[in-house]
Amino acid sequence: MPKVHTVTDQEQFIELRAQGKTLNEIGEQLGISRQTLSKWCQEFEDEIVNGRALELEALQTKYLVTHAEQVKEIGEQLLSVKEVLKERDFSDMSTKELAEYHLKLLAQLKALERKPSIRVKVDSEEYLMKQVGEMCSTTSIDI
Incomplete structure (x- = not known):
């Protein structure tokens, strides 16, 4: 019967993989087969990528100046x-x-240098009505 892995096993795998550990290193540490780890690489690809990004951000925050x-x-x-x-x-x-x-x-x-940008939320319906109003006031329409 195949070994049942816990959510904690998967979370540890994602964390270790995000830290750059190899599948062999993770397998030895967690006692999980390389085949299972390879499958998890595909299954948890987004989580691993996000974890790597967080690891990089933490290192940059620690060592680089903002x-x-x-x-x-x-x-x-x-x-x-x-x-x-x-x-x-x-x-x-x-x-x-x-x-x-x-x-x-x-x-x-x-x-x-970075160009500052200010965002303003605009109600699209209100904006369109204003534009139509301006067009009507500048354009004469004969009916």
């Missing part, structure tokens, strides 16, 4: 460079290097 933090850090560096440049004589080489760094920071900020 977009907003990057913009803030570069902006603060840019302001510091601007202050030093105001006090510097542009005839020496280090000023040239500092000016080049200033341009580099500007380019980094430009690369991080």
Whole structure:
């Protein structure tokens, strides 16, 4: 008689697979055949993909700086460079290097630029009635 696997077995499989464990590693850890694990790979594909995405997001949150933090850090560096440049004589080489760094920071900020977008919910029926009203007021119709 085939071994009955619990929901907990399947949840552990999905978690381990999302963490990047191989089927052999999971099989040894959970004591489940490779054939069953292969079947579960197909059956729980979406859950595994979502788990991998969550794992990646957790790693990025832990190790990477957020977009907003990057913009803030570069902006603060840019302001510091601007202050030093105001006090510097542009005839020496280090000023040239500092000016080049200033341009580099500007380019980094430009690369991080995002266009803000505002969403407004519109009642489609109300919108259509307004459009029809505007068309009727600007167009004369002879009957």
